[in-house]
Amino acid sequence: MIVRQIPRGSVATYGQIAKLAGIPRNSRQVGSVLKNLPAGSSVPWFRVVNSRGEISLRGDGSCQSVQRIKLEKEKIEFDGRGRVSLSRFAWKV
């Protein structure tokens, strides 16, 4: 899984993952898969964000808090709206 290759301290967008996965037009499926992943999975799903660098879930806040804390532990900075600076933390292959 591509998500498992995301380096620590960086975030990847669904578009990148979808592209690397071979489904550039089907990023939603990536999200669905991530949601289906178990809580203690070996996949850093919390490093996956949408194109705006914003945490996905479309409004939910449960996983969001965990994700934010996890990213903060990775030295990733969040702005006041719960978004990360893609220009600085975007996963550059």
Add this chain to the structure above:
DNA sequence: GTTATGACCCAAA
């Protein structure tokens, strides 16, 4: 087989 839904993306304003 068709209908409905979804952790989204891209182009334009």
Add this chain to the structure above:
DNA sequence: GTTTGGGCCATAA
């Protein structure tokens, strides 16, 4: 950089 509208594909019922 952000917001709005349109669109693609896959999984589930």
